[in-house]
Amino acid sequence: MLRASAISYSYGSMLAVDRVDLTARPGRVLGVIGPNGSGKSTVLRCLFHGLTPDSGEVSIEGRPLSSLSARDIARLLAVVVQENVGESTLDVAEMVLLGRTVRLSGFRSTTAADHEAAAEALERVGATHLAQRPLAELSGGEKQRVLIARALAQGTSYLLLDEPTNHLDIRYQHEVLALLRGLAGDLGAAVVVVLHDLNLAAAYCDDLVLLEQGRMVAQGTVDEVLDPAVVQRVYGIATERLDRDGELHLLFRSVGAASTAGDLS
Numbered sequence: 001m002l003r004a005s006a007i008s009y010s011y012g013s014m015l016a017v018d019r020v021d022l023t024a025r026p027g028r029v030l031g032v033i034g035p036n037g038s039g040k041s042t043v044l045r046c047l048f049h050g051l052t053p054d055s056g057e058v059s060i061e062g063r064p065l066s067s068l069s070a071r072d073i074a075r076l077l078a079v080v081v082q083e084n085v086g087e088s089t090l091d092v093a094e095m096v097l098l099g100r101t102v103r104l105s106g107f108r109s110t111t112a113a114d115h116e117a118a119a120e121a122l123e124r125v126g127a128t129h130l131a132q133r134p135l136a137e138l139s140g141g142e143k144q145r146v147l148i149a150r151a152l153a154q155g156t157s158y159l160l161l162d163e164p165t166n167h168l169d170i171r172y173q174h175e176v177l178a179l180l181r182g183l184a185g186d187l188g189a190a191v192v193v194v195l196h197d198l199n200l201a202a203a204y205c206d207d208l209v210l211l212e213q214g215r216m217v218a219q220g221t222v223d224e225v226l227d228p229a230v231v232q233r234v235y236g237i238a239t240e241r242l243d244r245d246g247e248l249h250l251l252f253r254s255v256g257a258a259s260t261a262g263d264l265s
């Protein structure tokens with residue numbers, strides 16, 4: 001389990017995350033949702049000590065992250081955050097291989113098995129054809145898929161992703177989230193994913209944490225958290241919920257429309 005207990009983080013005097021608790025469990029996809037500026041990325045960064053919480057603790061399999069080396073953490077946990085790779089001189093295959101080298105101790109070089117794992121990861125995100133392309137020349141969506149492949153190549157049991165569907169076309173938004181679901185469901189990985197799109201969260205997450213102004217205002221299963229009254233209050237937009245063929249969907253009323261056409265219900 002990856003567990004955050006009462007973590008807080010401030011940028012200077014700005015309290016961005018206020019005593020948040022969450023638990024990512026093997027075999028489950030945990031979505032972190034909330035409006036812009038609610039602290040989602042800051043929480044995610046605290047979960048891998050990209051930012052060290054000012055107070056509270058993050059532990060993985062019962063061990064505080066603060067007691068682990070960077071290499072120990074890289075063997076347990078892979079991360080996909082928004083990265084500027086525009087200046088990189090690496091090609092795609094080299095970039096994905098970095099997911100393997102981050103696991104290695106200083107004196108070992110990559111083996112055929114590492115190259116195989118990297119090639120398999122590229123295939124899983126549908127990017128084998130990009131292998132020899134310079135990273136800096138890729139489109140936003142292509143880069144995003146390569147960063148996800150690098151994380152997959154790391155072969156960890158915990159995967160943390162900040163808006164992995166950013167830049168992806170509609171098909172790849174679903175493909176990538178289905179892939180994450182598969183990693184959790186088939187391989188028992190624990191996945192934590194920051195998402196803006198509440199319908200994607202509904203379709204692919206098991207559990208959700210809803211943040212508002214740095215505080216956790218709801219947590220539980222998708223069914224429990226995506227309560228229209230809560231969504232409407234936190235996001236300030238009229239919401240109707242449809243449960244169809246076992247799938248939950250949220251419909252949003254255009255801003256301004258609800259006041260003229262009456263509340264959705």
Ligand SMILES: Nc1ncnc2c1ncn2[C@@H]1O[C@H](COP(=O)(O)OP(=O)(O)OP(=O)(O)O)[C@@H](O)[C@H]1O
Pocket residue numbers: 011014016034035036037038039040041042043
């Ligand atoms: N480097 C920084 N310096 C100062 N304040 C920051 C910094 N990064 C984030 N913040 C502030 O911390 C708060 C939380 O930001 P964070 O990026 O975690 O929110 P978010 O929910 O991920 O937002 P978004 O949905 O817009 O990506 C915001 O008010 C933001 O302005």
